[in-house]
Amino acid sequence: MSVDTRDLLLKMKEHDFVYDSKIGKMVNKNHEEDKDYVFKILDLLYKNFHRVKYVDDLSPSVIGKNKWGILISQKYAVMDKRFPLPQVPFSIQYDGLMGSLFRGKPAYLMLIGFLQETEEEIYVSLNFKDEEYRKIYKKLSKDNELKSKIK
Known part of the structure; x- marks a missing residue:
């Protein structure tokens, strides 16, 4: 399967999110609004794709200090690999500080x-439910990592 790297942002919108699950609806009473804003964020990133850099890890040791990062996941994801606990399906962060408490x-x-x-x-960082898209994203983020090291 060949997918344009920019289109991965739109592919993220094609599946049910945690927001759509019974648990997601029970835990977050504003699940519909939050999901709508996550989709708006994906559209905004799509329009500004020239500034998007895909990574598989948002830790400051990977992206650097004083940097902005966003995690969007179609399932519960591990935002910080040091804590192997499922966390929210959306997180925005700055300088390594998790902003998972921000609403959409x-x-x-x-x-x-x-x-x-x-x-x-x-x-x-995008975390797909679909195994095929997950593999494509993983390869793409590894390629970006290699390019960064070469520079």
Whole structure:
């Protein structure tokens, strides 16, 4: 399967999210609004793809200090590999500080501000349910990692 690297952002929207599950609806009463804003974030990243850098790990040792990162997952994901516990399906972070408590709308507005006020790259980690897309993303993030080391 051949998928354009930019289109992976749109592919993330094609499956049910944790927000759609019984647990997701029970835990988050605003699940529909949060899911809508996660989709808006994906669209915003798609429009600003020239600044998106795919990574498999958002830790400061990988992306660097004072950097912005976003994790979007179709299932519960491990945001921080040091803690092997399932965490929220969406997280925005700055300088290694997890912003998982941000709801979708404030995170979206923060991202708009980030994109307008800086020229920096934003690190994005996508976690697909679909095994095939997960393999494509894993390969792509490894390739990006190699390119970064070569520079």
